[in-house]
Amino acid sequence: LHMGKTMKEDLTVVAKYINKLYPPEFNVFSIYAELYHNYFASQAKKNAESHLEDKDIYLLLSWVHNFYPKEMRKDHALAMELDKVKLGSLLPSSLSKELENKYLDSEEVTVKNSLSRCLDKEIQRWKEDKEPEKLNGHFQSELLGIFVIQSIYSSQKRAEDISKAVGEELSRRLLKELPAFLRSYRDAFEDFKEKSKKHTYYKPILIANINNCWNFR
Numbered sequence: 001l002h003m004g005k006t007m008k009e010d011l012t013v014v015a016k017y018i019n020k021l022y023p024p025e026f027n028v029f030s031i032y033a034e035l036y037h038n039y040f041a042s043q044a045k046k047n048a049e050s051h052l053e054d055k056d057i058y059l060l061l062s063w064v065h066n067f068y069p070k071e072m073r074k075d076h077a078l079a080m081e082l083d084k085v086k087l088g089s090l091l092p093s094s095l096s097k098e099l100e101n102k103y104l105d106s107e108e109v110t111v112k113n114s115l116s117r118c119l120d121k122e123i124q125r126w127k128e129d130k131e132p133e134k135l136n137g138h139f140q141s142e143l144l145g146i147f148v149i150q151s152i153y154s155s156q157k158r159a160e161d162i163s164k165a166v167g168e169e170l171s172r173r174l175l176k177e178l179p180a181f182l183r184s185y186r187d188a189f190e191d192f193k194e195k196s197k198k199h200t201y202y203k204p205i206l207i208a209n210i211n212n213c214w215n216f217r
Contacts, residue, residue, distance in 0.1 A: 003043065004063070004072055007036045012077045019081070029081045037087040040068075044090040048099055054106045057099050058162070064090045064099075065163040100166055104159075108173045111155050115181045118147050119188065126192050131201045132208040139208035144185070145215040152178060182216065 014032045022028045047060060068090050073082045089096065122144045125132075132139045152174055160167030189209055196202060 003040050004067065007040060008072050008075060008078070011036065011082075012075075015078055015081050030085050033082060033085045033087060037085075041088075041090050045092070045095065048091055048095050052099075054103070054110075057103050057106070058158070061096070061099055061103060061162045061166070064096055065166075066161065100162075100169075103162070104166065104170055104173065107155055107159065107170060108177065111151055111174060112177050112181075114151050115148055115177065116184075118144060118151070119181065119185055122185075123188050123192070126196070126199075126205055129200055132204050138211055139204050140211045140215075141208050144209075145212040148181070149215060 011029070011033060014029050018032075019029045044060065044063065047056075052060065073079065073087070091099070122141060125141075125143070133142055134140065135142060156167060156171050156174065159170035193206065196205075199205065
């Protein structure tokens with residue numbers, strides 16, 4: 001953030017005031033921009049090659065794909081001059097791809113584990129001597145129906161915020177995880193139907209799960 005702010009502010013000064021003090025052939029703005037970019041890129045590469053937590057990988061990818069090319073370099077005071085310089089990306093494409101794969105692997109596992117924990121909690125609630133919750137007057141599981149959908153949607157949205165390609169790849173992966181989760185859900189529900197017919201709230205629990213189906217569709 002400090003480097004980005006410094007680069008943006010300094011290049012704005014160069015574009016507005018310093019550039020016109022030199023003959024055009026000196027390419028003053030280009031020299032400044034390239035020096036700042038090369039330093040910024042070297043720091044990004046250094047960070048990318050170190051051990052990063054998942055949140056740091058996400059932040060670095062956000063800089064590579066969004067903050068740097070779209071917010072900094074498309075700033076109205078700089079865009080026209082920067083378009084002439086052709087600075088390139090903050091990271092080599094191979095290193096950027098490596099980080100994207102790490103992020104996708106981690107996010108896929110996170111969502112998978114989240115769905116699994118959610119189902120475990122739901123199964124535990126079926127075993128309790130407690131009536132299911134009602135939403136808009138109908139028995140429904142807010143935990144299962146809403147949490148699962150929100151988990152998948154928010155994960156896809158975060159990935160799309162990095163880039164369209166990363167978002168599409170994560171969506172493709174999660175489209176495999178959702179059917180696997182639904183099969184586990186179906187198996188657990190069938191098991192409950194067979195073994196828990198004497199449960200106090202057997203019928204409301206059946207209704208709640210049937211109502212969940214609409215959300216999942």
